[in-house]
Amino acid sequence: MAQQVGDYVLQRLREWGVRQVFGYPGDGINGLIAAFGRAAGEGPAFVQARHEEMAAFEATGYAKFSGEVGVCAATSGPGAIHLLNGLYDAKLDHVPVVAIVGQTARSAMGGSYQQEVDLQALFKDVASEYLVEVNVASQLPNALDRAFRIARTRRAPTAVIIPSDLQEEPYQPPEHAFKQVPSSPPQVMHPTVVPARSEIERAAAVLNAGSKVAILIGQGARNAADLVVEVADLTGAGVAKALLGKDVLADDLPFVTGSIGLLGTRPSYEMMRDCDTLLMIGSSFPYTQFLPDLDQARAVQIDIDGGMIGMRYPAEVSLLGDAKATLTELIPLLTGKSDGTWRETIESNVKRWWDTVERQSMLAAKPVNPMRVVWELSRCVPENAIITADSGSSTNWYARCLRFRGRMRGSLSGTLATMGPAVPYAIGAKFAHPDRPAVALVGDGAMQMNGLAELMTIARYRDRWSDPRLVICVFHNNDLNQVTWELRAMGGAPKFEESQSLPDISYADAARGLGVPSIAVDHPDQLADAWARAFAADGPMLLDVRCDPEVPPIPPHATWDQLESTAQAVLKGDPDAWHLMLQGAKTKAQEFVSAVRR
Template sequence: MTTVAELIVEALADHGVRSIWGVVGDALNPVTDAIRREDRLEWIGVRHEEVAAFAASAQAQLTGDLAVCMGTVGPGSIHLLNGLYDAKKSHAPVLAICGQVPLPEVGTDFFQEVDNNRLFSDVAVFAETVTSAEQMPQLLERAVNAAIGGRGVAVLTLPGDIGGLDVAKGILPPRFVPPAHPAAASSAAIQAAADAIGADAKVTMLVGCGARTAREEVIALAEKLGAPMVLTIKAKEGLEHDNPYAVGQTGLIGNPAATDAMDDADILVLVGTDFPYRDWIPGGKTVIQLDSRAAHIGRRTAVTHPLVGDSQATLQALLPLLSSRESGRHLEKAQSHYDEWMKAQRRLAEPGHDETLLGRLRSKADNPDELIRPEAVAMAVDRHAGPDTIFTSDTGMSTVWLARLVPMSNNRRLLGSFNLGSMANAMPMALGAQALDRNRQVVAFCGDGGLMMLLGDLRTSVSYNLPATFVVFNNGRLGMVKLEQEQGGLQEFGTVLDNPDLAAVATAMGLSARRVTDPQDLDGAVSEALASRGPYLLDVVTNPDEIAVPGRTKPSQAWGFAIAKAKEHIVSA
C-alpha cells in the first residue's frame, strides 16, 4: 500500500524536484520519513523556515520549474510567509507543504492550530487542506498545476492524522501539466504600435525580465530604432552582456544616463516589465507597453498602445513592420553619457583612489576613516568571479553596488528580493542556488543587517556542503534606511548596528572566513574567498557614508542631505 505522504513524495521526485527545504516536526513526520526513503530527493533541514521558502523561491526562479518547502503546524508554517511572498511577487512556482493539527481537533483552538487556508489566502494561487485519503492525488495535482500554470505559490495543508493514511489501490499517479504556450499580441495592436513608432521619433526602451527569452528580438528592435535600452535590475541577466544599446538601470539604484535617456525620448517602449516606480517613468510620452499579463498594462503609467502577449512572439511580428534608421544623436548621447559615468564609478573603486588629490578631497567628506569603499568590493568580486556565477543580493545598498558594477555575462545569473524588497534574502537564496549544483560558483552580496537577521542558517551551508561565498558589506548600518533619512533632512537614527566580528562568528560556525579592513588587502582576500572549495564568509568593513547618488536627484533631496549632515556633524562635534 502507498500512503498519502509517500504518494506526494514520489510524485514530486518523478516530476524532477531534487530537494525539499524545511524544519521537521509532528504533522509532517510521515512526509519527512517518506523523503528519507526516497533516494532521488534531498532533505535540507534549515534553522528557520523563512530560509526554506527563500531557498525554494531561488530554485524556482533559476529552473523555471517547481520547488518545494515545508513548515509544520502553526508557527512553522507561519515562518514560511515572508519567503513565500517573495516567490509570489517573483512569479516563482513554489509548493509549500504545511502541517495541521489532527482533523478532530480542527476548529477547537487546539495547541498551535492556525487556519492555513485563511493564512495563505493572499500569498497563494492555491491553498487547500487534505481532509481524506480519497482526495489524493487530485488535490496534489491541482496544487502543483496551479503553481506551475499560475507562476506562483501553492499551499497544500496536511493534518497530522492524514499523511500516514493509505490511498486506494490502483489509482493513477498525479499528472502535472506544463504552462500554456505563449502567443503574440493581436495583429491589429501590433500594427498600431508600428504606426505610432514611425520613422523619426526618439525612442527609448525600458526592458524587464519578461523579455529574457526574447534577447535577439529586443536587441534587433533597439538596433532598428536606434534606441538606448534601459534595463531593470531583473533584466540584467540575459540582456546586459554584449548589448551595445544597454545604458544601465534607472530609479534609485540607477544612473543619470538611463534617466536622461527616458526623459529625452518621444516614445517609450516598455517590454516585459512591471517597473513599479512611477516617479521614474516620465510623463507626456507616447507609451507602448508589451506584457504577457494584461493586468500589468497601464498600472504604472498611462499607455497609448497596449500589446498583450509573449515578448518574443510579439516582437517577431512587430520587427518586419518597422523601417530601419541610422543611430542618431539620441542613442549616441545616452551611450556616451553612460560610458563616462561608468568610468567615474571604476575610478572610485581603484585601491589608490583616496590617495589621489581629488580622492583625498572627497574622502575628507565621505570617508575620513579611510575605510574600504563598497564599489571596490563589487568590482573585485566581478574580477575574480567566473563567467557562470550565480549572484544573490540583499535588498539595500548591496544591490546598488551589484547593479552598477557587476555585469552579467552570458551565463551569469542574478537573484534578489527585487519585487518584495525583503531583508535577509541573499544568504538563503544562495543556499538554494548552490543545492541545485554544488560545483557552480554562487556568491551572495550580503548586507550586515540582512545577514544578522537569519544568521543561524550560515551553519546550513556547512551541514549540507553548500560551498557558497558570502561577501558581507559590513558598514555597521542599515545603509539604505540611513540614506533615506538623510535625503529627507533627518538626522540618522536607529540605523547603527553593533555587529560582532562576523568572520569570527562564521569560523565558529564551521565556515572558512576572513575579515578585511585594509583596501590593499581586498583583492587578494576576494581571490582567496572565491577560490575556496567550501562555504566561505568574507567580512569586508566598508565605508558607511558612501553616497549612492541616484540617476536624478531632486533639489529637496540634496538640500535635505546637506541639512542632515550638518546636524550629524554638530551632534558629533
C-alpha cells in the same frame, strides 16, 4: 504494506520532477518526514534549512534560477507562519513555489489544540491563486497537480495543507464515481501566447514613428534577450533594466544603460527624460517618476500577464503575449533608423557613466569604499556565476556597480524588498545549478538577521554541489545603512543610533566557527586578492569587508541642492556629519569630472 499518504505525496513530487524540498521538520508533518526516510535514495531530498522562512526563500531562489517550481515544507502553526515572508517574496516577484504545510489532526480541529492555526485564513492572500486543505486521501492527486500547474502557469505560490493524521493513513486514489475528482499525469506545459496581428502592426507603427526610442526590460524579457538586442538596433534605442531584469542583457553592450530608479544609473534617467517613444517588455517597474512624463512619450507594452498591462505608464498599444513570440512577430515590421544621433548620445552617456562609477569606486573611504567591493567583483567574477543581493544599501552597489557579462545570472527581492534572502537565494541557486559558482552580497543587518545561521546549511550541503564555490560577501559597517540614508534624505533627520547601529562582531570568526572559511578585509588594497582567493577556493568562503557607512547612495536625479539639504539635516546631530558631507561631495564631484571630460 499499503502506501501511506506521505509516501504518495513524495511519489507525486517525483513525478513532477522535484529533486529537493526545502523545509524544517515538526510533528505536524511527521508522516511526511517519515516518508522522506523511507524514500531515501529515490528522492526528492529533504534539505533542512535553519528556519522555515529560509526554506521558503531557498525554494524561491531555486525557482528563480532554475525556471522550475520550487517546493518548501513546514509543520503546522508556527512553522507555517514562518513560511509567509518567503512566500510573499515569491508572490510579489511572480515566482512559482508550492508550499506543503502540515495541520493539527482532523479530530482536534476547532478545539483550540496546540499549534492549531486557521491556515486557510493565514494563507488566503499569499496563496490566493490556489489554496487547498486535503481531508481525504483521494483528494491528493488533483490537489497536488493543480498546485503545480497553477504555480507554473500563473507564476505564483500555491499551498497544500495536509492534516497530520491523514499523512499516515493508507492512500486511496480517486474512484470513477460521483464527487470524486481524478487528475491527469504530471506534465510540464509551455504555452506560447501571441497578440493579434493587427495589434502588432499598431505597435510597429508607433515604434517606427519614434526618433528617440527607449526600451525598458524586466525579468519577463529573459527568454528574448537576443531579440531585444535586435529591436534596439533596429529602432536605435537604448535599453534600461529594472532590477529583476538586470541579468537579461550584458552590461558590456554599449547601449545598455543599466538599472533604473532610485538605485539606477544616470544614463537610464537621462534616456527616459529625453525619449519620445517607450517600449516596455516584461517589466512591472513601479516608480512612474523615473519613466517619461505622462504626456511625453508614445508607449508600447509587452507582457504575458494581462493584469500588469497599463499599470505604470499609459500605453498606446498593449500587447498581451510571450516576449519572445511577440518580438519575433514584431521585428519584421520594424524599419531601421537612418539618424544615429540618439543612439550615439546614449552610448556616450553610458561610457561616461561607467567612467564615473569607476572613479567613485576608487575614492578613499574609512576604511573601505563599498562601491569598490562590487567594482572589484566585476573584474574577476566567473562569467557563469550566479549573484544574489540582499535589501539594504548594498543593493545600491549591486544595481549600479556590478557589470553583468557572459552567462551571469542575478536576482534579489525585487518587489517585497525584504531583508534576508541573499544567502538562502544563493543556496537555492546552488541546488538549481550545482556546477556554477554563486555569490551572495549581504549587508551586516541581514547577515545578523538570518544569514549567519544559514552558513551552517551551506557547510552541511557543500558536498552536494559539483562546484562547491559559494562566496558570501558581508558589507560590514555596523549600521542599518539604507534606512539611515532614508532618514537623512527623505525625512531630513540625522541618524538615530538606537535604531540604526548594529552590534559589532567578526563575521569572519563567526563563519569559521560555523564551518565556512573566511577572509577579513579592512583595507581596499586587499579586495582584489580576497575575491581572487574566494574564487580559487575549493569550497564556500565568507568575505568580511569593513565598509564606510557614509558613502552615499546618490540617486541619478539628485542635484547639488538636494545634497546640500541632506547635509544640513545631518548637521543637526549626525554622529559623523563632517565625514558624511565630505564623502557625499567627493562622490557627486565625480559626475562633474565626467561631464568636463566629455
